[in-house]
Amino acid sequence: MSNFTYNVPSDFSGSVRLDNYIAQVSKDMNRSKLKSGAQELLVNGKKAKFSTKVKASDIIDIVWEDNIPDNIEPENIPLKVLYEDENVTVVNKPQGMVTHPAAGNWSGTLVNALLYHWGREAVYQIKEGSENDIIQRRRTGIVHRLDKDTSGIIITAKNRDSEEYLCRQFKDRLIQKEYICICAGRPPASSGDVKTQIVRDMKNRQRFKAVTGTEDGKFARTIYHCIACYGPYSIMRVRIKTGRTHQIRVHMRYLGCPILGDKIYGKPNELFPNANLMLHSRQMIIKLPGADKYRRFRAPVPLRFMETVRVLREKYPREVMPKVKALCRK
Helix, strand or coil: CEEEEEECCCCCCCCEEHHHHHHHHCCCCCHHHHHHHEEEEEECCEECCCCCEECCCCEEEEEECCCCCCEECCCCCCCCEEEECCCEEEEEECCCCCCCCECCECCCCHHHHHHHHCCCCCEECCCCCCHHHHHHCCCCCECCCCCCCCEEEEEEECCHHHHHHHHHHHHCCCCEEEEEEEEECCCCCCEEEEEEEEEECCCCCCCEEEECCCCCCEEEEEEEEEEEEECCEEEEEEEECCCCCCHHHHHHHHCCCCECCCCCCCCCCCCCCCCCCCEEEEEEEEECCCCCCEEEEECCCCHHHHHHHHHHHHHCCEECCCCCEEEECC
């Protein structure tokens, strides 16, 4: 992965699309190559699109991946299938599996495993065309995603009609998704409704942060309930009303109790120095294509959670926080 920075001259005049500007100023870059290899575009530190108009004194940053494969290959990777019919496959994704091919993870993903499971052929990767078309071919059947280190329920579509149907449900927020997490710290109250904007952290491009009193970024809403506390640790049940990148991780940090094992938003932990991210997609309530009623799917609590709770029970008494609800509004 490489990073490139372009500084638009202060005397630049006119209004030009970002992809056209880069093609003009770089002899080694054309629009097709840019669209196939660019993993992230930033203008003055903010996420941008190929169609973004650049102007004088803009600073353009491009995160670039050069070795993109020609095909996404089916791979014989075992899957924990919770439910399957002619339209969907519901999977309990293991921790450590990337949802779809992207920079640095072109194989071993859920998409590679699904192609094999469904008996599909390799998907040819187009490298010319619209940004949306290029990206969509890497996401066969994927209608929502989980972070690499988040385990649990994910629903996938086996045909185009089902994909569109499920995407509309996610877009219209008709789905209920519930997670469990173990946090290093205690929330300010036993339960709460967190409403903030989420913006990229300019000090660290890998991170996002929750902010209020601004319209920048994207609105995010998370409802949490603290199940129990063990010393300085808490076990939380979380429902998300929006689906922003790193949303639960960002909001738990915002509450002062980052998720245990979170290498981006948390800190090294003395009791659990080797902990991986303690976040699990536990339950999903969704209406399947062609169904009249909603279905509930649940993924078992992973072993890493049970082992962590066992250690906490041995070291600390179980406490239940008083039922006081905190509202953290936008």
